[in-house]
Amino acid sequence: DTGVSQNPRHKITKRGQNVTFRCDPISEHNRLYWYRQTLGQGPEFLTYFQNEAQLEKSRLLSDRFSAERPKGSFSTLEIQRTEQGDSAMYLCASSESPGWYNEQFFGPGTRLTVL
Amino acid sequence: AQKVTQAQTEISVVEKEDVTLDCVYETRDTTYYLFWYKQPPSGELVFLIRRNSFDEQNEISGRYSWNFQKSTSSFNFTITASQVVDSAVYFCALSEYNYGQNFVFGPGTRLSVLP
Numbered sequence: 001d002t003g004v005s006q007n008p009r010h011k012i013t014k015r016g017q018n019v020t021f022r023c024d025p026i027s028e029h030n031r032l033y034w035y036r037q038t039l040g041q042g043p044e045f046l047t048y049f050q051n052e053a054q055l056e057k058s059r060l061l062s063d064r065f066s067a068e069r070p071k072g073s074f075s076t077l078e079i080q081r082t083e084q085g086d087s088a089m090y091l092c093a094s095s096e097s098p099g100w101y102n103e104q105f106f107g108p109g110t111r112l113t114v115l
Numbered sequence: 116a117q118k119v120t121q122a123q124t125e126i127s128v129v130e131k132e133d134v135t136l137d138c139v140y141e142t143r144d145t146t147y148y149l150f151w152y153k154q155p156p157s158g159e160l161v162f163l164i165r166r167n168s169f170d171e172q173n174e175i176s177g178r179y180s181w182n183f184q185k186s187t188s189s190f191n192f193t194i195t196a197s198q199v200v201d202s203a204v205y206f207c208a209l210s211e212y213n214y215g216q217n218f219v220f221g222p223g224t225r226l227s228v229l230p
Contacts, residue, residue, distance in 0.1 A: 033217065042221050043206070043218075043220045044220070056217060100217075101165070101167065103165055106160040106161075108157075108158060109159070
C-alpha cells in the first residue's frame with residue numbers, strides 16, 4: 001500500500017464556484033479524517049468517518065462544506081460557493097480503530113486557492 | 116477545552132547542536148494521548164511518537180527523545196546532535212478519550228538547522 005493519496009494536489013478556483021476533493025485512505029483503515037491547514041498553523045479538525053458513518057463534525061464545517069464516504073473506502077469533501085477564506089491546504093488522514101489513540105497517517109494534501 | 120500550545124514559533128540552530136521543542140497542553144480528561152508529528156518542506160505530516168496519559172516514562176529513539184510530565188502538562192521533544200534533515204515544522208497533538216476523539220494540533224514550531 002502506498003499510503004494516503006489525495007487528488008487533486010492543487011486547485012485554483014474563482015469565488016462562488018464549487019470544488020470537490022478526493023481522499024483514498026490506507027486500505028485497511030476504517031477511520032478517515034479531514035483537516036484544514038492555513039499558513040503557519042497546525043491542522044484544524046473538520047470531520048471524521050468510521051467506515052461510511054460520519055461521526056463528528058467541527059463547528060468549522062459550515063453548511064457549504066459536505067463530506068461523504070459512501071462505501072467506507074474513499075472520501076470526498078465538497079465546498080460549495082467557495083469564498084476567499086476557504087483558501088487553505090486540505091489534509092486527509094486515516095487510521096485504524098479506535099482512532100483516538102492510533103496514529104493518523106496523512107496524505108500530501110490538496111492546496112485550494114480561491115481567487 | 117482541549118488546547119495545545121507550542122510557544123516557540125521558530126528556532127534556528129547550527130548543525131550538531133541539541134534543541135528542545137516545547138509542548139504544553141490543556142485537557143479535561145484523565146485519559147488522553149499525546150503525539151508529535153514532523154512536517155518537512157515537502158509538506159506531508161509524518162508521525163514520530165505517541166504517549167498515553169498513564170505512561171510518564173521518557174522515551175529515546177536514536178537522536179530523538181521525549182519528556183512527558185503530567186505535573187506541568189508538558190510533552191517536550193529533544194533532538195540531539197541536530198542535522199540539516201531535521202529542518203521541518205514540528206507539531207504536538209492531543210487526543211482525548213471522553214471529549215471528542217479527534218486530534219487537536221498545536222500551531223507548530225519551525226526548526227531550521229543550519230550547516
